[in-house]
Amino acid sequence: MGRFRRTLVAAALTATVVVGTAGWASGSSQLPVTGPPVGTAAWKAAGLPDPARMTVGRTAAYIAGLSPERQRELVRNHPDVLGNLDGVPLALRYAANSRTAPAAFAGQQVLAYDPRGRGQAVLVYGDLATARHVAVIVPGSDTDAGHLGRLVQKATALREATGGRTAVIAWAGYTTPVGVGIDAASGELAEAGADRLVRFTDGLRAVGAAEPAVFCHSYGSVVCGLAADRLKAKDLVAVASPGMRADDVAALNTTARVWAAKDATDWIDRIPNVEVAGIGHGTDPTAPEFGARPVPAAEARGHDGYFTPGTDSLRAFAAIAEGDDLR
Structure with a gap:
């Protein structure tokens, strides 16, 4: 009965996404590395x-x-x-x-490369050893060692927006969902990814790198939510988030500043912010009751437009990465 219930909820969530994204196909199940x-x-x-x-x-x-x-x-x-x-x-x-x-x-400066599964890679832009500020971008679905284009674009855009002062890490260091399906609606891949992300930020501290601001896009924000209470980070930024598996900022149990951004044209806004039988990711981080600091995103377009050069969201991300307060 429990399995049947999970399947029904997953089907409902997936159907909502497919309709809201002009028929984006469901994804295949993945095993985490x-x-x-x-x-x-x-x-x-x-x-x-x-x-x-x-x-x-x-x-x-x-x-x-x-x-x-x-x-x-x-x-x-x-x-x-x-x-x-x-x-x-x-x-x-x-x-x-x-x-x-x-x-x-x-x-390229390759900080990690794992050929298992679809492949994982971590790339660094800038001098991580000497940079006063560090940012890590945690991507969402459909990112792996062979599909890094969008993640690299985000990383290089953020670095350029800081005038090259911030070292930016493109962290494709976990098994992401493929498309929209049960993996994207559940937290299993995110749980495995959270453990890897925590160990990664522990490693940054061990080699003397600056404590990072972590930008968590789409399903990546689920990873960050599950890692938050163990993560060595000064900022957590939920971007285009389906939820962080927490009711509010307090439930994340983190000392990091928590931010959230979502533009009005993003299809993620059509995802039901529920969590039932392990399916769904809970409260929208941009909802006032969640308590995150708002990031302006009026100039962003769609689900992947937040790091587009010239947008208010990218300017805000650059300020956050450099330790500024938008208030």
Whole structure:
């Protein structure tokens, strides 16, 4: 009976989205990528510590205790593991991932690359080691290592809007839903993504990067909502959100400033803000009762227009990334 109820609710939510988005097709079910990186068996066979048992802090301490020669050896022999361990110094991760990432990433600062499933990648724009301000963009559905175009556009637009002062991270570091279907309506992929996002921000702190402002687009805001109470962030910005799986800001249990943006032309506004039997994501973060700080978005258009150069929303995002208050 419970399963039947979940199916009915999911069907109703999906139908609402399909009608509201001119027939966007339902998506296929995805399995989240979890666990230690590819190459872990060879890493452990070489007598190296099990990544699955290492906290970010222990990872940072272990790598810091190695000689430069030993660190370079790990880059050569175990790049698939080293490049994906949060807490490893930035330069080592960039060097490792330059060996494992496909040719399409040549010349980019690749902070993580995981080929499993549809593939995940984390790209950095700017000098993450020295930037006074850092922003992380967490994308929604249909984003993976082979489909980064829109995410990269958002990241580069935000960096340019800050005059190049903010280092921006395009974080395609979790398994996103494909299209609109049960995955997009449920929180299972978001729960797995939240764990990965928390570990990632722990890793930023471990290598001395500035505490980030995290911009969470669409389903990415569900990820951020589930991670909020553990996330090392100074700001959380819910953009085009279907809900954050919280009734209000207080329920997020975060010390970060919480913001929300939604434009009047965004189809996400047609999504029912309910959560029943694990389906749906709850209160609209732009609703007054949620208590988030409003972000102007009158000049944004559609579901993906918030980072468009020249819009009020992008100007506001740049100000938030640099620690300003819009009030």
